[in-house]
Amino acid sequence: MVLAGGKSLRLGREKALERLNKQTLIERTIGCLSPICQTILVVTSQEQFNLIAAAGLKGRVIVDFYPGRGALGGIYTGLASADSFYSLVVGCDMPFLNRDFLRYMIDITPDFDAVVPRIDDMLEPLHAVYSRGCLSPIKELLNQDRLGISPVFNLVKTRYVSKDEITKFDPEYLSFFNINTQDDLKKAEKLVRQREERLTVREGGI
Template sequence: MLNAIVLAGGRSSRFGTDKAFVKVGGSTIIESLLFPLSLIFEKIIVVTNHAEKFQKFPVELVEDRIKGLGPLAGLHSGLLASDQQRNFVVACDMPLLNPRLIQYICSVPYGQIVVPRIKDKVEPLHAVYSKACIPIIEEQIASGDYKIQNSFGKADVCYVEEEAIRKFDPSLTSFLNINLQKDLKKIVSCL
């Protein structure tokens, strides 16, 4: 059994407004994300610095324990809050999740981190993290290194390669995220 952890603590500074609540195809991005997750996971933890915005959703709300350090701090807070050893972690700006791909990634039985890799690019915010990563993350934070991928060299990592990913998501739309207004147009064109 795994929990899902949604990282929704970002400032959305490049996008200009809170991305989680932008409408895409009739639903907000967070609604588009929570629906497929609710089909797979009993518990969904949303890590946010604005809990009041997420009150209406059937999720557990957690605030960043260390504010202002980005996704690594959100990952840390989510793992600490989870009652499961392994957790599927996703960013709140990825509205085209593929449930079958998520189930496949979650079914990989080994690795403290199970992360998709497409060519040489990893997708650290669409991955499984074990609570065994907590001390690695804490060491990183203490050293002032806030890039999630930098923890990969210190953990047991299993990469899910592009060939396996494309069996579930041939066009790789699961990994499309929204940082800029033009990204929103690309997402809408995939609906």
């Protein structure tokens, strides 16, 4: 599940369709998820639906059931619309997702309602796995106008992915890098160039 309903106020334009290395951010995200997810759901707002739907993405685009209620409403919408019991949830603005790490999170999901990375005291709820068992607690929070995601993890059986586990796959924690501003986009472009340069060096045998 890809959440693409944010207003992109700090960037000033639709960040899901912002280009990075010849791909839109959402294309890049879906490209990472497709090999490990049976189906892709893209949750967006009514205002953004036509733009996202017209992008020709691989996946089903659905409108948020709870407009204006933030990512929590988007997660509820995706879980309620998904065919599977478990859903991997990521933001559309996370260009450096690590497929091996995501697969690891999926593999440890059985017996839990949620799997979420935790670095020190920081949770990454937009890089997490949720089960349909989270629907009722999320709906209760939405009805109470409690729109933060973190309280969900106190209401369901949660597996926290430790810093040590994360580091095995992603020592720089780039999985959680997200783009909110023009400066973030410039940093992402620089990181992409650096990765390409390292790849070129390895392929050249230097």
